[in-house]
Structures are given as structure tokens and as C-alpha cells.
Amino acid sequence: MEWADYGIVKAEYDHKNHRIVQAMVIPHPYYNSNGERVYMERDRMVRAMREGKSFVTVHPCRNRWRKGQPLFLMDIDGDTFIRMRHSRVPMDSHERIPEWNPQRQRTSL
Numbered sequence: 001m002e003w004a005d006y007g008i009v010k011a012e013y014d015h016k017n018h019r020i021v022q023a024m025v026i027p028h029p030y031y032n033s034n035g036e037r038v039y040m041e042r043d044r045m046v047r048a049m050r051e052g053k054s055f056v057t058v059h060p061c062r063n064r065w066r067k068g069q070p071l072f073l074m075d076i077d078g079d080t081f082i083r084m085r086h087s088r089v090p091m092d093s094h095e096r097i098p099e100w101n102p103q104r105q106r107t108s109l
Contacts, residue, residue: 002028003067005048007058009037010100018091020045020082024100026058026065046080049073057084057097068096 011023022041040048049055050073057068069084076090084093 003058004028004054004056004070006040006053006055007065008055008071008097009058011097012100020092020097023097025055042082045082046073049082055082 005028007026007028009024009026012021013019014021020042022039023045024037025040026037045055049071055071057071058065059068060066071082071084074081074083074086074088076088079090081090082092084096087093
């Protein structure tokens with residue numbers, strides 16, 4: 001079953017905790033197993049979403065990934081935000097994506 005093109009496992013946030021700076025993702029079809037996790041910077045995520053790629057949060061559950069919330073882009077006052085909800089608050093809605101420290105692992109996508 002394909003949930004999305006990318007499963008987001010964790011994210012690094014800006015100093016205000018308002019925006020995703022980069023995310024640890026698992027490309028499809030690997031999120032149905034313990035596939036390789038790579039990071040994707042925010043600009044690449046936004047570009048991929050504008051090009052039609054889909055993203056969903058994923059959470060570990062019994063050696064597999066459990067599907068979370070789909071993500072989408074929302075433009076508010078001329079700025080682009082990565083959202084899970086349709087509210088017009090000018091920040092990414094990422095309350096269900098665990099925080100990630102990028103200093104531990106860096107494999108670029």
C-alpha cells in the first residue's frame with residue numbers, strides 16, 4: 001500500500017519552533033520496512049510538494065511504520081507553510097512530528 005512518496009519520521013525546527021528546517025524522511029517504498037532514512041531540506045520538500053510529490057508523517061510501531069497525517073502546502077500572506085491542518089496560523093503545523101537533532105546522522109537525498 002502506498003501512503004505517500006515520502007514518510008517523515010522526524011524534523012529539525014527553526015529557533016522559534018515555527019518552521020521545519022529539514023526533515024528525516026523515508027522514501028517510498030521503504031517506509032513499509034526499516035528502510036534507510038535520509039534528510040531533506042525545507043526548500044527541497046516545498047519544491048517536491050509543488051511538483052506533486054506527497055508527504056505523510058510516519059511513526060514506529062512494532063518494527064513497522066504506522067501512517068500519520070498527510071502534509072500539504074498553504075500560502076499565507078505571501079509565505080509558504082507546510083501544514084497538517086487548514087488553519088491560517090502563519091507557521092508550519094508540525095505538532096505530531098518528533099524533533100530531530102541533525103548532528104547525529106547526515107545522508108542527503
